[in-house]
Amino acid sequence: MPATVNKQTACYHCGEDCGEVKIVLAEKQFCCEGCKTVYQILNDHGLCDYYDLNNNPGKNLRQSIRKNKFAFLDDEKIAGQLISFRNEEQTHISFYLPHIHCSSCLYLIEHLHKIHPGIVRTTVNFSRKEADIIFNHKKISLREVAELLTRIGYEPYISLNQLKEKKPRLPRTMIYQLGIAGFCFVNIMLMSFPEYLGLKNIETSLLHTFRYLNLALSVPVLIFSAQPFYESAWKSLQHRFLNIDAPIVLAIWVTFFRSVFEVLTNTGSGYFDSFSGIVFFMLIGRVLQDKTYQELSFDRDYTSYFPIAVTVLKDDQEVPMALPDIQPGQTLLIHNEELVPADGILTRGKAFIDYSFVTGESLPVLKEVGEIIYAGGKQTGGNMELLVVKEVSQSYLTRLWNQPNNQPTEEKGISFVHLLSRYFTYIVLTIASLTALYWWANDPVRIWPAVTAVLIIACPCALLLSSTFTNGNILRILGRNKFYLRNAQAIEDIATIDHIVFDKTGTLTTTQLHDIIYEGEPLSKSAQESIAALAAQSGHPLSKALARHFGRNSLIVQGFHEKTGRGIEGLINGDLYALGSQQFITGKNTHPGGTRVYVSREGKLLGFFSFRNHYRNAVNDLLQDLQSDFELSVISGDNASERSTLRNLAGKKTTLLFNQQPADKSEYVRQLKDHQKRVMMVGDGLNDAIAMRESHIGIAMAEDCNTFTPASDGILESAQLGKLNRFIRLCRANKQIILASFMMSIVYNIIGLYFAVQGNLSPMVAAILMPSSSISIIGLTYGSTNLVARWLKL
Amino acid sequence: MSVIILLLLASIFVAAIFLAGFIWSVKSGQYDDDYSPPVRMLFDDKPSQESSKK
Structure with missing residues (x-):
């Protein structure tokens, strides 16, 4: 492989093959004028570190972006919805730049002020691929900022979705809750040491101080940190479904109030350490499990695909207009590579619509003037004009999306963890009542301590811990x-x-590769090269695939002529070659299915290429x-x-x-x-x-x-x-791992219950049992998920 | 014995400072993007080149 790589020269900017045509500047080779221009801009402003940080970091700019693409940003109304802040001097805007991918990008965009003095500051959020730009709108307009970014290869992606409310920032409450629980837990542990070590002869006043401080430190855990569990438990009770959080809340409260009772009546030190510890560990599990990928969006709807504005023709003037304002009867100018946002009738130009986005059909469809074009298609051959017949919100695609039975169904599965916890709760309640019954008969004074101890020990927190940590780790491995x-x-x-x-x-x-099979008169080497040269002139996906199939060459095509959607022809070395549909080449239409490109030389049919999708x-x-x-x-x-x-x-x-x-x-x-x-x-x-x-x-x-x-x-x-x-x-292994670690936690529970039913659960036993069971469960789930992943070679 | 109580309060106070630091760091968005800051600090500004050009 290295031999073939050496033959090619990679573009200094984007790393793509430069081919035969040489564009050289300062001993650096470029694949196209676009890449060279970017290099010039950066070189002029002393930003060539861009190329030193990473090799060929740029984006290929062979396809030039149309000049007035961002004209809609001059429209105050549209711009007003995008900018986040504006005063006399400065405007703040956040752009989504999909091309951000490496440290070079970061470097270049954060040094934007060197290219244009109107930019005050740029801050990149790498994981979200967003750049917060502050600029002086007296020196540079919003449109110019977008065009500047486009010129250096970072075209902002502005979709209709951004007209809606800003997405909320990542919720941080749980992180605060975790921090506070950790703080309280550690300090309570510290102050419980005298108790653990059984220092009975220390002054009682000191002992009381420790206990009341513990009580005070537990209050924030109860009120603030444990909130996620309350919310979830309350929600489940409202739906008349007992989820795992309900027994956990019960256990948390029993532990807390029994501890308060012990401290106030001066009968013991309570279980504040176990209480805060368990909340802390469970919160860690939750945070790990809920750690989502900020840079990915799972909730896109069609609005993320639609442009924010389109060009409307009014009295032969091109006016940018926000998409929701489009009315039936208006004429839209759809440029090459733009999405059709509303159903309409083609009034001028050739429509060559790529519906792969809507139907999955990989090849573009030809539409003639007067035909209806449905929203969602992408125009691929030149500009066209479209008379809108339906509003955006009423068009085919939007309606399809908004069909009532297409709304997400809420009945997605209920975790088996909740069902398991329910059985677990029933068993625990049975044990608790049996214990109560036993002590009622033998020693009624011990009912209260024994029953509460059972409830404390048997909290299904081990189950919650094992499921959250297992899930969290599996999400991470995936x-x-x-x-x-x-x-x-x-x-x-x-x-x-x-x-x-x-x-x-x-x-x-894959849409990027086709398997091409030729049938017909054998093609000589020169004929193959001629076909390749001709195909390379066209932007049609099939032509591109053919050109790629035969490889690049430097033959010159004269008199090139393209009939959009039908075929192409041109003179190569004096021979007239034509490529296209059967209709175009032979005048007949006998082969309906499959994708074929027919080829002729000097009007004589040579054969056809059939295209197969490449699996x-x-x-x-x-x-x-x-x-x-x-x-x-x-x-x-x-x-x-x-x-x-x-x-x-x-x-x-x-x-x-x-x-x-x-x-x-x-x-x-x-x-x-x-x-x-x-x-x-x-x-x-x-x-x-x-x-x-x-x-x-x-x-x-x-x-x-x-x-x-x-x-x-x-x-x-x-x-x-x-x-x-x-x-x-x-x-699938997930469930087994959770069950296994749950079994292990039951062993701990049995040990605990042995003490609890007797009514003499000492804080010492609780303090050893709780962290050791939690930590060993965490270890087991992490270890076994990693083991399974390694076994599956993931 | 009051010395112990004094030490206790001091230790909780110190811990509380760290807690406040943690909350501040979360609030100021330091954990939002864990890629840019370590890379950003390595970028060299080249004032000499800039000024020599002018």
């Missing part, structure tokens, strides 16, 4: 493997599934392996031309469905659910989003984690698809 789950409940949902539905396009196949390398092994444990379905928006290929890959039992619209996919998932299946849906685009929401667990695939994924329960980096079977196994 995250390390680029599989990000929304929350801990998703682990259990994954463990219970028995049917997996895969989307085909973009999920099992990801791991797909074969993955599907073979999953077959033994799960029922599988492959569902596709494409036509059925690949049925046989897919059948070989997926095996006999797998259900294959083609020509499925988004609503069909969701309907299919619903049918599976009606047959009592637990369904996992693995998809990629917005076209699968509804089905993903309908399923028990929806996994979104992303080429890398910067790309946008629809709402889902988990995001999987596409290169890791082959590990999906092992991910599911790890999630």
